[in-house]
Amino acid sequence: MHSVSRTAPQQSLGRFGIFSHELRSEDPALQGRRRYAAAELEGLGFGAIWLGGNSSVHHAAALAESTERIALATGILNIWYEDAATVAQQRAELEDAHPGRFLLGLGASHAQLAENYQRPYSTMVEYLDTLDNAAIAVPSDRRILAALGPKMLRLARDRAAGAHPAMVTPEYIEQAREVLGDGPLLAPVVTVVLESDRARARAIARDHLDLYLRLPNYTTNFERLGFTDEDFTDGGSDRLVDALVAWGTDDAISDRLAEFHAARADHLALQLITGEGGESPPLVQWRRLAGLAGVTAKTA
Numbered sequence: 001m002h003s004v005s006r007t008a009p010q011q012s013l014g015r016f017g018i019f020s021h022e023l024r025s026e027d028p029a030l031q032g033r034r035r036y037a038a039a040e041l042e043g044l045g046f047g048a049i050w051l052g053g054n055s056s057v058h059h060a061a062a063l064a065e066s067t068e069r070i071a072l073a074t075g076i077l078n079i080w081y082e083d084a085a086t087v088a089q090q091r092a093e094l095e096d097a098h099p100g101r102f103l104l105g106l107g108a109s110h111a112q113l114a115e116n117y118q119r120p121y122s123t124m125v126e127y128l129d130t131l132d133n134a135a136i137a138v139p140s141d142r143r144i145l146a147a148l149g150p151k152m153l154r155l156a157r158d159r160a161a162g163a164h165p166a167m168v169t170p171e172y173i174e175q176a177r178e179v180l181g182d183g184p185l186l187a188p189v190v191t192v193v194l195e196s197d198r199a200r201a202r203a204i205a206r207d208h209l210d211l212y213l214r215l216p217n218y219t220t221n222f223e224r225l226g227f228t229d230e231d232f233t234d235g236g237s238d239r240l241v242d243a244l245v246a247w248g249t250d251d252a253i254s255d256r257l258a259e260f261h262a263a264r265a266d267h268l269a270l271q272l273i274t275g276e277g278g279e280s281p282p283l284v285q286w287r288r289l290a291g292l293a294g295v296t297a298k299t300a
Contacts, residue, residue, distance in 0.1 A: 012100070013071050014047025015261065016293045019189050019269040021052040022281040024059040035066035037281040042070040044290040045297045050075035050105065050164075050189070050269040056082060057090035057102070064098040075164060075189065075269060076107030076146045079127045080116055088134030091142075104131075104138055105164050107146030121151055128159045144185060148221045153179040161185045164269070167212050169243050172225055173263035187267040190260055193247040194272065194285050201247035206235035208273045209244065245273070250292040257293060268293075 018041050023034050041049055048071040051059045060072035077087065087104070094102050106127065108120035124145070131138040145156040147163040153176055156163040162185030163176060173188060180186060191208065195201040212218045213232050222231065222240065231237040236244075246256040260268055272289060274282050289295075 012047070013103075013185070013187065013267045014045075014295075015267060016046055016257075016290075016295050017048030017050055017071070017073075017187075017267060017269045018046050018286060018289075019050040019052050019075055019271040020281060023049060023063065024051040024053055024055045026059075031062070033281065035063065037283055037286075038063040038067050038070070040283060041286065042067045043297055044287065045295040046290065047071060047267065048073055048103070048269065052271070054078045054081060054109075055105075057087060057094055057104070060102055061090075061094050061097075064094065064101060069101075071101055071103060073103035073144070073164075074105040076105040076109075078109050079106055079124060080109060084127045084130035085134055088131050088136060088138050091138055092134075092136035095142075102142070103161070104143040105146060106143060106160075108152075121155070124152070124155065125159075128155075144187065147176075148217060149224075150179055157181060157184050162187065162266075164188070166271075167191070167209075167218050167244055168221070169225060170259040170263040170265075172221070173260055173265045175224075177264040185267065186265050187269055188260065188265055189269045189271050190257065191245045191271045191273055192253060192289065193245055193274075194250075194253070194288060195247055195275075196249050196252075200275070201245075202238065202241050204273055204275050205241045205245040205247065209236050209241065250288070254292045254294070 023038060025034060038049055049063060050073045052075050055074040056077055063072055091102060091104055108124050140159055141161045143160045144162055144164045145152060145160045147153045147156040148165050153163055157180045162180060164187050166189035168188050176186060193201045193204050195204060213236060219232055227240055231240040246253045257268060270289060272282055272285055274285060
């Protein structure tokens with residue numbers, strides 16, 4: 001029987017963070033811009049940076065050097081590609097250098113994307129066992145699982161700080177909270193398009209959703225929420241797109257984010273999607289996002 005020591009990670013993460021694939025880039029030409037962007041997100045008052053894609057501890061370590069307070073999380077570290085004992089050692093080194101700032105987000109990815117994919121739930125349990133038994137263990141409350149279905153949500157409740165699901169709705173959040181209970185952290189990725197033109201916003205959203213509509217783990221979850229095969233064709237129905245992506249005027253997007261919090265999400269990892277040719281990282285739009293989310297700069 002495992003128990004999780006809760007140290008209120010909700011408070012350290014705050015209500016909003018930024019989920020970014022750009023900030024995990026290993027392109028040497030972008031390192032200075034990545035560090036500058038991370039420092040700016042901290043200055044704006046966001047509570048966390050979630051490093052999207054197959055991110056690793058070293059991606060967070062690189063940004064820790066250029067920031068002082070903001071939490072850094074993997075969103076997610078792929079358990080098929082990273083050895084658990086090595087991850088535990090890397091996390092211990094990062095914790096020693098920057099205490100209390102790193103949250104290890106773990107995910108089992110998808111059969112279509114990961115080699116040797118099999119028995120994802122059992123493999124995740126084994127991975128957590130290894131983290132528990134490492135020379136310097138990874139505390140349960142310093143890791144979070146990319147859980148979608150009820151079984152993985154229960155594991156996130158019992159063996160981690162909580163859950164970090166993606167491509168979900170406020171209705172899903174209500175259901176997930178029932179599984180998790182009151183204590184665990186619920187920190188969904190919420191996708192945002194800062195565009196009020198209906199056709200353009202949905203076109204940008206559909207480009208982003210294309211991959212997700214080809215992954216059964218996601219479409220199965222959409223079906224649990226009442227969507228059908230008809231919603232998955234032609235890039236996704238308007239109903240599906242509007243449910244999964246917040247777009248519109250600043251007030252409309254702000255209201256949509258409030259729905260996630262009202263459904264009892266603790267922290268929203270905001271993933272900003274832009275059209276082709278946009279700034280990368282999208283600093284100007286992140287500033288606007290901070291304003292509509294009501295994020296305020298913090299003093300040391």
